Amino acid sequence: MTRTNTTDCNSHTNDSNNIKKLKRGFAYKLFYQQGVWPQNASLNDYYLAVSYTVRDRMQKMFLNSIRALQEKDSKIVGYLSAEFLMGPHLHNNLINLGLYDQVSRAVEESGLDIKQIIDHEEEPGLGNGGLGRLAACYLDSLATLQIPAIGYGIRYEFGMFDQEIENGWQKELGDRWLHPGNPWEFKKAHMAVEIGSGGYTERYTDDHGNLRVRWVPARMVKGIPYDTPVIGYRVNNVNLLRLWSAEAPKSFDFDDFNVGDYQGAVHEKIMAETITKVLYPNDEQFRGKELRLLQQYFFVSCSMQDMVRIHLFQFPNLDNFPDKFAVQLNDTHPAIAVPEFMRLLIDVHHYSWEQAWDIVTHTFAYTNHTLLPEALEKWSVDMLGRLLPRHLEIIYEINSRFLDLIRIKYPGDVDVVRRMSIIDESGERYVRMAHLACIGSHAINGVAELHTRLLKNHTLADFHRLWPDKLTNVTNGVTPRRWMVLSNPRLARLISSAIGDGWITDLYKLRKLEPLVDDPAFCEKWQQVKFENKQDICAMFSCDCGPVFNPYALFDVQVKRIHEYKRQHLNLLHIVNLYHRLKNNPDLDVPPRTFIFGGKAAPGYTMAKLIIKLINSVADVVNSDPDVKNRLQILFIPNFNVQIGHMLYPMADLSEQISLAGKEASGTGNMKFSMNGALTIGTLDGANVEIREEVAPENFFLFGMDVNAVEDLRRAGYNPQTIYNQNEGLKAAINLIAMGHFSHGDQELFRPLIDSLLYHDPYMVLADYQSYVECQQKVGEVFQDPGRWTKMAIRNAARMGKFSSDRSIADYCRKVWKVKPLPVELKLQRLPENGFKFP
Ligand code: GPU
Structure with a gap:
């Protein structure tokens, strides 16, 4: 898997030669592509000039790859x-091409800042x-x-x-x-x-x-x-x-x-x-x-x-x-x-x-x-037929042949026919796309x-019974190139200096880090990396108006789409409870914490938007309360996207993966946090289960009901109000919100959320509350022992091999696609010196 014949060369003269060429490339692109003099160029012009220069370095490989496919x-x-x-593409392409160092030197020698150029990309x-x-x-x-x-x-x-x-x-x-x-x-x-x-x-x-x-x-x-x-x-x-x-x-x-x-x-x-x-x-x-x-x-x-x-x-x-x-x-x-x-x-x-x-x-x-x-x-049959009349005919024919098969397989069972049909006929008729996908x-x-x-x-039980091997x-999995090398260069450097850089394409090699938990010098460097990552973000958010974040605090992070099933409000109830306890007892022995949230709500999802409002309202009150200054801070980072993810995963101490068991199919943020040395507080949901299996239970903060307990509770009849009435801490937290403590006395603002929790609680926030708060207590205690915390963090990262997307893709290739690698050779070389002669 090594590239032949590239500009990626270590010798010093070649290096400076390449840097010279890159600088000339920037100037050319600025002049001919952007049509500006350097002194008139905008940051966007520079970004484009650098990107086009990098893109040119990919073309030979690109065209050879396409030819390999055709041949x-x-x-x-x-x-x-x-x-x-x-x-963003630029940074990733530089890393994958092995051009980051050369380009950043060329950019700097051109009087520019590579970070600024990379960050400019939309x-x-x-x-x-x-x-x-x-x-x-x-x-x-x-x-x-x-x-x-x-x-x-x-x-x-x-x-x-x-x-x-x-x-x-x-x-x-x-x-x-x-x-x-x-x-x-x-x-x-x-x-x-x-x-x-x-x-x-x-x-x-x-x-x-x-x-x-x-x-x-x-x-x-x-x-x-x-x-x-x-x-x-x-x-x-x-x-x-x-x-x-x-x-x-x-x-x-x-x-x-x-x-x-x-x-x-x-x-x-x-x-x-x-x-x-x-x-x-x-x-x-x-x-x-x-x-x-x-x-x-x-x-x-x-x-x-x-x-x-x-x-x-x-x-x-x-x-x-x-x-x-x-x-x-x-x-x-x-x-x-x-x-x-x-x-x-x-x-x-x-x-x-x-x-x-x-x-x-x-x-x-x-x-x-x-x-x-x-x-x-599920698309309405009417609409689908209007838009795609031929496709509806074909769907009917697929369905009719499929149901014939079902009738032969399960004679007399009309219920199974109704359940498995592509067409849902229980009311208005719908095309069930999952059934179509399964059958096709x-x-x-x-x-x-x-x-x-x-x-x-459950969901596909009938199909599984019909085709047990399907x-x-x-x-x-997630790619360690973007989610470690690109976004956490300090950690990547530390790891490579300790075990070599083979882990970047074989993440199981991170296992070699494990013995280093007993090397105090390594542990100290590990802590230093985390600390510097936290300082970076503190520097970004320290303005004269807002709170200054304390880099010594426990950084507790939940970033993902805002959805009731992901239970950002469970996190909030713990925060409000902690705030309440700190107010009542200034001597409470808990480490300082900075809670960080990020995520978008679907524009039409009222409850999710109200949760965002509540996070910000609690943040306003807590951050300006001198009683908890430096002990409790809350930050909602707007516009969570890939770029902001680059910043957040590396600086987290604690990763919040707290969905109701059985609701999160997998989660992938959980993997990104863990590879960057955060510990997880999580339920037995989605890939959390496998993360915990890999890192071992003692290196994972588990709380809450598992899917069976959820099922049992639902069957027994779940009543959130009973829990509210029996739990003083929970009651205090909910009451603070309901009484308007975070809404300038307005008792209506958050009522829909409070009512939903008290009277329906579809995602059983209250049922998992006590277990969550107790688990958070344990998190705080362990954090106060930095030596122990660091060992756990290193073990987490060291055991993330399974969660590289390289492993996932290898699985798909073997189990599903039956495809094999096709290494590309650079046969097609350079452009003809004297131009083309068109046929
Ligand atoms: N997921 Br369906 C989405 O992000 N959007 C969707 O429309 C659907 C699923 C997520 C799952 O919620 C998450 O658990 C999973 O890790 C991810 O897909 C990738 O499989």
Whole structure:
């Protein structure tokens, strides 16, 4: 896995030569690309000049990788995902290319600051949270493991909204990530494809007398691919992120224009471009919006047509398509790919149903990412039929054949037929996308052991009984390149100096750190790294108005989407309780704590927005109370995104993973914290279970009910009020909020939240409260013994091998995709000295 023939060379003369070339590159790009003199250039100009220079250094590998795909009989992974939360590109590309040091010297010798340039990048926030970020980690690992892959998705003009906090409330602002110019993408206008919607279907007889079906769409749009190279870590392989943008087939209609209907002429263009305008900011909340279905169909049809085109470039027909492509459905968002591929095979390429079904089911595999019922996608049959009439016909046919099979398998059992049908007929009729995905795939997986077990026993139990070998587990992972090397350079340096840098591509090697827990010098350096990371963030947030954060405090961090099931309010109840106790007893023996929150709420999710308001309201009161000065501080960091994650995971002492057991499919933030030496306080939910298994129970702060206890309590009849009445500390905390202590006496403001906790408490916050508070007490005690804490932290990081996305991708390759690495050699060399001679 070493790169041959690159600029990545250690000799000093080569180094200074390369730096000279890089500096010349910056100046060239500034002059010819940006068209400015250095003295007139903006920071954005400099950012673009540096990025274009770096991009040029990737081109040779990029073009060779594409040629390798075309030449060899290699299998490609097509990763279909409505979200790719890539985070900033420049820094990551520098690290993966091994160019960080040279470029930063060249930048500095040009009189600029590399940090400033890197921080200037407007990150592509084309995802909501965990699911989109997972897709990005997987692209990094695919390239690093030298697996040919194309990530297919949507080039949203507006990604995830920017969050501001105004008077404690979340305010959403449009994300204009493309506005400053995107140096990492290549528009491929000549590879456009056409996408239909609406209209009707008709039967006809072709020239050979075969009865066929044709879809006559009412509207057409064009899908334009934009390619972003995804480079692996220190390998020549460059994969592709291909994002589709919608355009009108013609820019405007001159007939309409000539008769003076300017509005009408532009209307079609606007309607077409609306499709890829904006990312829906709802995380795990199905909304049933027509435009969202259109987005899904749009990018799926573009991508399937693209793969078919690539395949037919090499082979005479689609018979062997599953040997060339393994297509992964990232949750059900792309599940419409199943009927779309059937349509392409049958209506366009004239396969029989049976042949087509064989190809389709050998092509797709489906990953489920949630157990929350409100997240499961079900489209109204009416809407789907209006938008995609041919696809609805195909879905009915798939369903009819599937249910025949079920009737044969389970004679007389009408209930199982009702339960497993793709069509939900309990009221208004819906298409259940998870069923469609399960039936159309050869493999299904959950994203953590516990999650997969729950899928097998509950959500997909019928499918598991029918096809016992189809459902498997692939535990999520995250890339150590971005989440350690890039974001925590101090820790990465310390680790590499102790055990070498092999861990970066083989995270199990971190095990070599374990004996060092008995090396006091190493432990001290470890503590120093954490301390300096904490100082960095204190420096950022020390303004003359706000509180100055104490770097000696325990940094207790919960960053993730705001959702009731993730229970940010459980964290808050503990904070309020601690505040209350400190006020009543200034001698309370607890370490100083800084609580840090971050995360966005879906704009329509009132309760989540109220939780944000409550966090900020409690922060206002606590931070300005002299009685708890330097002992208790609360910070809500606005606009949590990948960039802010880079800062937060490395400085955390404690990672909050406190969802109700059975609700978080996996979680991935839990892994990022742990690799950076934070300890976890968590429930037995999602991947927490496996993290605890790896780091050993004594290095994990466990609290709360497990899934069985949750189930038992629910069955026994859960009454949160009883708990409230019996727990004095809890009562005091809830009352403080309810009586308006954090809302200037306003007793109405937080009532919806308090009422929900007292009368429904769907996520059993009160039931887990006591156990949580006691566990937090233990956390505080251990933190007061820094030697012990540090050993636990080192053991956590040392045992994170399993949670590298390299391991996850290796699992997918072996269990699901059956693909092998394809190392890329740099055959295609340099441009001809005397220019091209065009044929
Ligand atoms: N997840 Br479904 C999302 O972030 N968005 C979604 O729409 C769905 C799932 C998350 C899960 O909540 C999280 O537990 C998991 O780690 C992540 O997907 C990646 O699998």
